[in-house]
Amino acid sequence: LYPVRFTPQDLDVNLSPRKFRIAMEEILNAEGVPIRQWQRMPTPLDNRFRLKHGYGKGCPWSCPHASAKGVEYRAQDYPETLKVLDDYSTISGIWPPNGLELMEYYIAAFEKAFENLDAVIELASKIEDQKFKVPVIYGV
Numbered sequence: 001l002y003p004v005r006f007t008p009q010d011l012d013v014n015l016s017p018r019k020f021r022i023a024m025e026e027i028l029n030a031e032g033v034p035i036r037q038w039q040r041m042p043t044p045l046d047n048r049f050r051l052k053h054g055y056g057k058g059c060p061w062s063c064p065h066a067s068a069k070g071v072e073y074r075a076q077d078y079p080e081t082l083k084v085l086d087d088y089s090t091i092s093g094i095w096p097p098n099g100l101e102l103m104e105y106y107i108a109a110f111e112k113a114f115e116n117l118d119a120v121i122e123l124a125s126k127i128e129d130q131k132f133k134v135p136v137i138y139g140v
Helices: 017-030 079-087 100-115 117-125
Strands: 002-005 088-091
Touching (some): 017 079, 017 088, 017 100, 017 117, 100 117
Antiparallel strands (some): 002 088
């Protein structure tokens, strides 16, 4: 994975990082760059933690020696992780060694996107505000 961080404030663009990232992903994908958000939620909000399944029979949350019995996992407890989820994407689906031709192609796509920042801003302005939501757990 090749991580990419989108920080609209560095460009004096008044958009949320999440909207800017989503718009850039759409534009770069249209240009042939396989970019997407790699992680969609903080790891502690994964069902293994939230449902406290652990190592079977609820360990470590229900073990007699556990100190984690009262632990709860809430999205707001991970502000830095939520920030990363807002502004990071990854170029994926490519494996080293990557030739110079491919890297130049990706660079040209990024340059094209940044040269057309007005189009990125327009697209981003049409994206609904999205706050991180804990995924629905089916069957629970």
